[in-house]
Amino acid sequence: MMQLDATRMAHTQVDATRMANAIRGLAMDAVEKAKSGHPGLPMGAADMATVLFTQFLKFDAATPSWPDRDRFVLSAGHGSMLLYALLYLTGNSEMTLDQIKQFRQVDSLTPGHPENFRTNGIETTTGPLGQGISTAVGMALAEKMLAAEFGKKIVDHHTFVLASDGDLMEGVSQEAIAMAGHWKLNKMIVLYDDNGISIDGPTSISDSVDQVKRFKSAGWAAEKIDGQDQAAIAAAITRAKKSSKPTLIACRTTIGFGAPHKAGTAKAHGEALGAEELKAAKENLGISLEPFTVPDDVLKAWREAGSRGAAARQEWEGRLAELGSRKRAEFERRLRHERPASLAKAVRAYKKELLEKPMVAATRKSSEAVIEVIAGAMPMEFLAGSADLTGSNNNKAKSATAFSAKTPKGRFIHYGIREHGMAAAMNGIFLHGGFAPNGATFLVFTDYARPAMRLAALMGAGVVYVMTHDSIGLGEDGPTHQPVEHLAALRAIPNMRVFRPCDSIEVAECWELALNRIDGPTVLALTRQNLPQLRTNAPNENPCQQGAYELVAAQGEAKATLFASGSEVEIAVAAQKQLAERGIASRVVSVPSLELLLAQPEAKRAAIIGNAPVKVAIEAAVRWGWDAVIGQDGEFVGMHSFGESGPAKDLYKHFGITAEAAVNAVLKRVS
């Protein structure tokens, strides 16, 4: 049984303890009412949150998206009631007590885990452990880069994170802290809720990592304090703000602090305390038994904390006004994720150029060429990077220099061999604002980055994944490196756009669509191997935006339609010619985005798919998803297994992904 430590409480301000208890009370009540949720974290972390929000965090509750606010990321998203309580207490206009009473109900602003796209004042969606701390690295990175560009008068804020044991056990946290340490993101401060309890019991049953030593090994400042001692917390944050390194403050806390029987145990983690324990906890903490009650003086103190930053915000607005209209407009445009007007023009001109000088190249190389055009139009906001495959992914503009702690104006990021950390950081960069981030690796390694990519889709983050080596066409590296199921697996994610362009013109068009998509992520799947330029027109209207279009019409009434994406469109065109030689007319439909085709209005979709009696899909990947286009009895020329190691041409033959196979598929039906 846990008792409050009277000595310890004497060391802290009574008022501040009462303020922390207001968080505890709301958290207990909301979880109790929902009969579901996590009271333990908010109760344990209430002191940290109180110190941070009343003494340090630069924010203005009335203007939650003020650009130069400090960011607070609740990486331990299951403790969402901590955030909702803070939003309500500090005076966020939408977060009413009614919303708190609707905790975890459909359509409320208080879902089980924090959702930034739903609730104003929440910086990022968290819940899947490890994501918050890794996303925060991207926010702190964006701050550093933007500050170097626009000056500290305009950009000068901290990124605070509250992380749990689980966040630090997840592997992605290692990628994140290694990057933050390497980049010396000294304005990132992690409060680690070191409560020693996870769902299965004491963390000692599964863990014995010394987190302070671990973070130090990654270039962080790190120390351990009593996380229930508000003075100690304040002193540690003060030290952290002065450090030249990012800082971990391991705060020893008691999960479910205040609950007489469940505190310090896994029972306080993920379920309602129950009426009896709740009552006893409230008595123990000296707070009202009436649910959802905050004493007037406590609420007033919290509201004052919530408006503490108003003056700072006004001063900042003054400085922004002094910036000069042009630079100010640029800053604001960047934060809105609006593309410069010059982009569309430049891409349009480049497409015309391609028509005149067709390009035979791998689409990763076509992409490199388009990137030159894009980076020309938006050199400071186009923020590329690669997980240590820069020369293979070809997404570095010639003009871009490497970002580092010493060169914060560099616009190419060497993420290291950290696909997951890269994707999470990109989420943070986008959410922070000011940049159009894109990150690169081989398509097969989207598997490593998937949890962060899913969050991008859920949050509607407009990031771009440059995924090269997109099929068995990568050749000799073999099945561990050859994606076969990845197109299907990515297309299945709601709000994820997957483009697999077939030539240099489609590459330009898909890049433009990707950059203009600021409400969701885009995968560009690009080849290692050379492809011809197939397009013979470059209309101002972008045909890729409907997912698919007739690339080559049939000469005569079409007996078959050949659908293909990316590198297999070349095969479809060759098959079409062979069929024509046999007197069989067929259409070729290029499908740069299968899921976008399927999302078209029924009539448009039907028109694109057409009604030729035989439908063949050609894609060097598994069939999943294609039945929606070609039907159950459609012919599929593609992969039915993992790949193999060998030269690309040999593999296409080995697996029967050839024009001859497509022709035979048609001939089987047309006789």
Place this chain on the structure above:
Amino acid sequence: MMQLDATRMAHTQVDATRMANAIRGLAMDAVEKAKSGHPGLPMGAADMATVLFTQFLKFDAATPSWPDRDRFVLSAGHGSMLLYALLYLTGNSEMTLDQIKQFRQVDSLTPGHPENFRTNGIETTTGPLGQGISTAVGMALAEKMLAAEFGKKIVDHHTFVLASDGDLMEGVSQEAIAMAGHWKLNKMIVLYDDNGISIDGPTSISDSVDQVKRFKSAGWAAEKIDGQDQAAIAAAITRAKKSSKPTLIACRTTIGFGAPHKAGTAKAHGEALGAEELKAAKENLGISLEPFTVPDDVLKAWREAGSRGAAARQEWEGRLAELGSRKRAEFERRLRHERPASLAKAVRAYKKELLEKPMVAATRKSSEAVIEVIAGAMPMEFLAGSADLTGSNNNKAKSATAFSAKTPKGRFIHYGIREHGMAAAMNGIFLHGGFAPNGATFLVFTDYARPAMRLAALMGAGVVYVMTHDSIGLGEDGPTHQPVEHLAALRAIPNMRVFRPCDSIEVAECWELALNRIDGPTVLALTRQNLPQLRTNAPNENPCQQGAYELVAAQGEAKATLFASGSEVEIAVAAQKQLAERGIASRVVSVPSLELLLAQPEAKRAAIIGNAPVKVAIEAAVRWGWDAVIGQDGEFVGMHSFGESGPAKDLYKHFGITAEAAVNAVLKRVS
């Protein structure tokens, strides 16, 4: 320009250096011939490998799968020529010089990355970075558990890993080393090829982690040595074998050691050296310019090293013979992954029991009940574990105690919040042999484990993933925790089996199929919420093995077929009744495994799908894949977006996944 250090070479045995140079020569030649591959790692790591294989590694090249051999895992799989050279040099009967000349060609035994399912003598498939070291943790764990059970006379070997910078940058490595340190897997020894070079250049452009400190923070012994100094390597391995902790030996090496211009640079990493540099390197190293040549005396020395372990193997066989026929048979059965005869009987009896006493329960609870039956039949080999969701995943048998360093006979593993590390460790446990591993988390978090799950499918590892909370039916945790695309994304992986059983009898049947599947992994997708028992028969033949079957026949000629999986089969049955009340006959087909249904011979598949004019699929997930069953014009009742936070029943209504919706879908067509 790099020069060989004459002083250093004087410190090492000339013969051993010539032996290492044989590896270097073969690696250079094979990559040169293939015009593709990675010469740098084998050249830099040749000294480590020579010391390990000639002085320490317990193996017998003539019997590469002798159970008590030391394991050697090349985590840096791109350096595959190191392994192939070692296999050839030590005398593996299949690894001929001809195979080495076929490096990276279709159908060779020498693919781009090592494939254990293709090449005898390779312990695990590597290439995706971080996997080897994490898989090795499972091997070392299995060794510890099996040694505790069968005694050190039968099981007593080490697990050696050669890991690269990239392996250690990948987040999964943190999960792996945290587990190994916590479990005190002192027989795991990692040689870290600390060459300071990755693809993008010096690792200093992306990394500044102190790996020695990092590993120490995770409970490892760790030291730094000169990795080109064979005496130092031998001394370090000797120390490591005496440690009570797992050991990291950071070996400072020169990538491409011996190549005069490219050594120590990224240019030596991933491409052929080119004729000129190759010649210069060979001259520098003093080896024959003739490709694929190994001097007779050097080859002889290597062959002696390869048969060094023959005596130890024979002695071990003697000890095994002394074990007693019953225990020996048990040991051998376990290593063959053969299930005990009692398993099938027990499951059969349990199914009959369920028929008599139907069970209304969440399928995760039905699974818990089946696990009691299974663990009764195979208590020591059924090796469950959870990524910190034990009480929610319900995969712990009552009799199972927790595994720990001090309780190695425990058969439940608290993996911590490490889904990826868990899945990789399970691969290692399976590959080691002796156990039927299953690991649990929420279905949505398969995203975290996906790279290791894909390797399981590629390698044909018979592991089981117990994935609970399999849809919006998990309720309040909201969209971050609700899988909607995961069934589709998993089904798309070749050789991955996904079962989503609808009631307690299907759960028993799917568990039996999963355990008997020793050539590939199985996902069991299970509900959080209660389901009725729908099956009214329990035939000895397992109807789930064909992926789908008619659960409830139509009364009269079927106008519609309702397909569903898992929790939605209940909805299909309710819809069928409502349709019957309107005089519309329909069938219900339960689809525990969509991809298994699609893999049936055409006639069988067609028979199960049937030819009722209206086809409706009901699944609380995205449509991807279902068109192959219901057709493009089929009706789908399911998810079209991410989920929401709220009670499960509210969510099913909110998203329109109800019997009424299914009835309406039929009525639209039958009028």
